[in-house]
Amino acid sequence: MRDVKTIGLVGGGVIGAGWAARFLLNGYDVTVFDPDPEVERKLKTVLANAKRAQAKLTPGVALPEGSLTIAASAVEAVKGADFVQESLPEREDLKRRVLAQIDAALPADAVIASSTSGLLPTNLQADMAHPERLVVGHPFNPVYLLPLVEVCGGAKTAPEVVRDTAAFYGTLGMHPLVVRTEIDGFIADRLLEALWREALWLVEDGVATTEEIDDAIRYGAGLRWSFMGTFLIYRLAGGEPGMRHFLSQFGPALKLPWTKLVAPELTDELTDRVSAQSDDQARGISIRELERLRDDCLVSVLSALAEQDYAAGAVVKAHRAALAGRGRTDGEAAPLALYRTQVAPDWIDYNGHMTESRYLHAFGEATDALLAHIGVDDHYLASGGSFYTVETHIMHLGEAHEGDGLAVATQLLGSDGKKLHLFHTLTRTKDDVTIATAEQMLLHVDTNAKRAAPAPAAITDRLMPIVAAHAALPRPVSAGRHVGAPRG
Template sequence: MAEVNKVAIVGGGVIGAAWAARFLLNGIDVAVFDLDPEVERKTREVIANARRAQTRLHGAALPPEGQLRFAPSIADAVEDADFIQESLPEREDLKQRVLADIDAAMPDHAVIGSSTSGLLPTKLQSAMNRPDRLVVGHPFNPVYLLPLVEVCGGDQTSDETIASASALYTRIGMKVLHVRHEIDGFIADRLLEAVWREALWLINDGIATASEIDDAIRFGAGLRWSFMGTFLTYRLAGGEAGMKHFLHQFGPSMEWPWTKLIGPKLTDELIETVSAQSDEQAAGIGLREYEALRDSCLVDIMHALERNDFAAGAVAKAYREGLTGMAAVTLGSDCGDGLVLSGHTSVSPEWIDYNEHLTEWAYLKLFGDGTDVVLARIGAGPDYVASGFSFYTVETHIRHLGQARLGEKVEVRTRVLGSDSKRLQLFHAMINLASGAVIATAEHMLVHVDAKAEKSVPAPDHIATAMQGLVAAQQHLAPPEGTGRTITMPG
């Protein structure tokens, strides 16, 4: 297959629009056809969400976006396309008819990927003149973010078509799962369907609500499924004896009448097959190593969920806040020693490094937050910044003297060392409240600026007076240790 520079999307619904976004954000030109008169608005809204998500995921590494257009017909959309992604409703007759139309209008080198979630490709390609050019490319929503795509060929699909489609999907950041044998629902949806059927029975029988069923997944097995799946998870559950022990111990429960689904007979042959495949999957990695990897992945996932204050992350956050007993404090108030209380917080998950310590950039963040508190106290807070004036930090010196760990409380106390009409000199000290030790200091020089003119200007009288008032109120304090220090090699 030639290099793919142009993709046509036939069917611009939820899946089609998300496909358009993934291709577009990977630098490929996209033409979209759909009979919906609102297709352009809906597609552009999906692309905006995708752009935000992909930028958070990959940042500046993303290539320049491709060009997007909306075609008036199928023929116009596909006539110069290198690849066509069909995403029509799950009606076999509709797909067969439209795939034949696509086949008649597309270039000879083009390949068609169908987004069908369960229809067999052999049936879909039956009305095409070039059935060898069709392959199933079944994605998962949101297509622009989830990497899995199931690729399955029909009886007449060529190996070249499967390879070409797989190469393109890999190029745009997807994980290709080659479904080697046609089967209704392929692999992933058959698994999802099993869970879905059991969930419906639980509701039908009055056992659980939809919310309770979702909680059973997202607070439990769902967290593990995101990185280990079912078989590797159960292998670990078998302990040092592995999968074979797990199957012998828990396998008989498959014959108990507590499920609405009927499983296969767990014969010795099936046990041996599953155990051998599990050994191959484990690739020689030991139980404890996998357990440590599992635990690290779970912690990272829960930290990520905590940043969104959602699901298991919200539970962890509430629990830790209860443990640390964070009391309400008034930032900007005077400490008992005459300094300004400019920070008071427990160490959050996103601030720690691989050693579980407060990481380097987080010190600067907390000191920067402390500077904002002092600026707000002298009248240079957010409203003042919105008026077009501000203080810019022009020099910073941080000393790292100690450590803080996840959940420990830290406090920032600030001394105003000096000021004049344009400048403000601050000295922050960060204290680990568990030990009482100063774990870092930061000395900042700030300059008052006119943001629009991009130049330094004298601060207005009310701010200059507030700065001098803080300097005067702290004059009785001894100079903080470390003021004016520079980094030098010992002589």
């Protein structure tokens, strides 16, 4: 698989737009084709939601956004692309025809991934001259937030394409699940379809409404599924003896005629009933409002799981760390660009500006990013070493509003291995205007002995070359300024 820098997207609907947002926010240039005349507007709407969610999910580690280009055809969209993601409607004839066109327009070493939710890759690659580079990469909505992507090859897919595609998705902050056996619907959708069929029967038979069914999931099993899934939950239900006891106790119930795994006929009457109940359930809230609510709830769940370093949260935590480490060079003779973020809605005060405490928040995050950069990680903290901030002086020079991008550049003014003197500059990225500065003094501490102590070589070996390189930089005019001093 070639080194990926540019992405070609064919299909810009819900899934294609979600892919565009995930790729763009990971710094890739993206070209999209979709016959919808409003595709650009819709893409930008989804991207705005994605940026809003990512600012909350991965605060302080936003990468420079890639460029978005709208193409006039599928062939134009993939021209020069290193990786192609096809997200056309679930029609095998359409996908086969377009995949063959894409295949003919690309170098043989560019991978083509299909977002199909259930069509077999063996069938999709049947008309391609290079079927070995076709792989399924089936994501879940919203693609820019949910980590899962099912990766499955067809009969002629090269094993290394499956392996490399899974690895590439991993760099995007996703959890690639390799489906080893080609099967209709893959894994996740087969499980979802079983639940969906039973839910439709409950509505058809008048047992429950769409809202009552959703309540049964979101107030119960759905909360557990977000971190343990089905089998591990049932293992716990078996008590100390575990799964074997659970199966012996509840297994006989599987023979009872509780469920209907064959879907009911989707008659006009059932369609009308489901649609009307769904309208009632939405209570007049628009699709876009529901999307933002969904995103906020997902961010909250994923962030909580990230604190536990478990399930999908472990993927988020690892991706945050990976983003924080991209594009940096130790000893670079320029202020370190270690922290980028976006002004979130809850950062705004009664004047409509970013509230005062969030300036300190941004500078604190930038300091943490610097410490991580020189090796002060979880392992180091657990060993008993840390830096404590003992003094901070902030100058407020400008305003920021909701949605504004922010970046902090950090200059090291000096260090003797125990003290660390920093100067941060906070810039509004849309116009490169400096809106605040902060000068900080940190002290290295032995947390076991509860006293200041020199940092060990593992830290100073990374710290001191940066200090030496920054010694050649002009000293900030405001460095050393006391409160109330004239602004020069």
